[in-house]
Amino acid sequence: MKRKSIQWLFTALAASILLFIIIDYAAAQWNMSEGHDVNAVDDEGNIKIAAVGDSITYGSGLSADETYPVMLSHMLGNDYWVRNYGVRSHTAMSSANLPYINSPEYQESLRFHPDIALIMLGTNDSKNINWNGPVQFREEYETLIDTYVSNNPDTRIYLMTPPKAFNIPEAEGHIDDSNVNEIVQVVEDIAADRSFDLIDIHQLSLGNSQWFDRDGIHPDKEGARAIAEEVYRTLGLEQ
Structure with missing residues (x-):
């Protein structure tokens, strides 16, 4: 026994x-799955940052450690909690084919009640199947932004312009840089008109096509690092 x-x-x-x-x-x-980042730290006492966006934020083609939100988290240190809410192929506009506002990640980002929301959308809105001009884009983009403002009035909004598209749009479903340029102008106008902080990723990407060699749209590790550093510099103005 x-x-x-x-x-x-x-x-x-x-x-x-x-x-x-x-x-x-x-x-x-x-x-380590592609693009996902949930930092293994307690949010108590930390400044919570929600990285809202599409596949560029998500980190398509990159390992988890290579995405811009993870790199930003390492730069900021333990006083910050950065969560990646990027969703591939999604749009700022609710009238487009894949609205960010319909994604589970959108709802999760609201429940997170971030102190800072980094919003980088617009790349997929530039597709001709979605694009209906700057007036409609502004209206629907501001509607999305306002959900974060109303959800937590203390949230500080940072609008990030989408990077330049280095691809050649050969079909209606492809990202179109001429429309991206209009989107950039709208994002800049909203930031100026409503006193939101602006992080100009479009300007950062100009002259750095080597970061987008894979498909002309998604940054490589060095491009993601440059985005994280630009965000870090902007947040650093508050330190």
């Missing part, structure tokens, strides 16, 4: 160790 008890104890211990290894491996795989 004693031998059976010892065998049962060793079997249970081995099973517990195996379960721990499986859970630890699964967690590591999730954290």
Whole structure:
């Protein structure tokens, strides 16, 4: 009986160790999955930052450690909690094919009640299947922004212009840089008119096409780092 008890104890211990290894491996795989960033820190006492955006924020083609929100988190340190709410292919406009406002990440970003919202949308709105001109874009983009303002009036809004599109738009569903230019102007106008902070990623991207060599749209690791550094510099003005 004693031998059976010892065998049962060793079997249970081995099973517990195996379960721990499986859970630890699964967690590591999730954290390293493309573009997702949930910092393993408590938000108590930390300044919460929501990185809102499309695949450029999400980090398509990059590992988790290479996305701009993760790099920004490392730059800012333990007093900040940065969460990545980027969603691939989504748009600022609610009338477009994939509105950000319809995504689960949008709802999660509101529940996060961020102290700072970094909003970089517009790249996918530039597709001719979505684009209906700057007036409509401004109206629908401001509606999205206002949901963050009303959700938490203390949230500080930072509008980020989308980077230049270096692709060649060969079909209606492709991102169109001529429309991106109009979007950039609208974002700049909203920031000026409503006293939001502006982070000019479009200007940053000009002359740096090497960051977008993969497809002309998504930055590589160095491009993501440059975006994080630009955001860091802007936030640093408050320090």
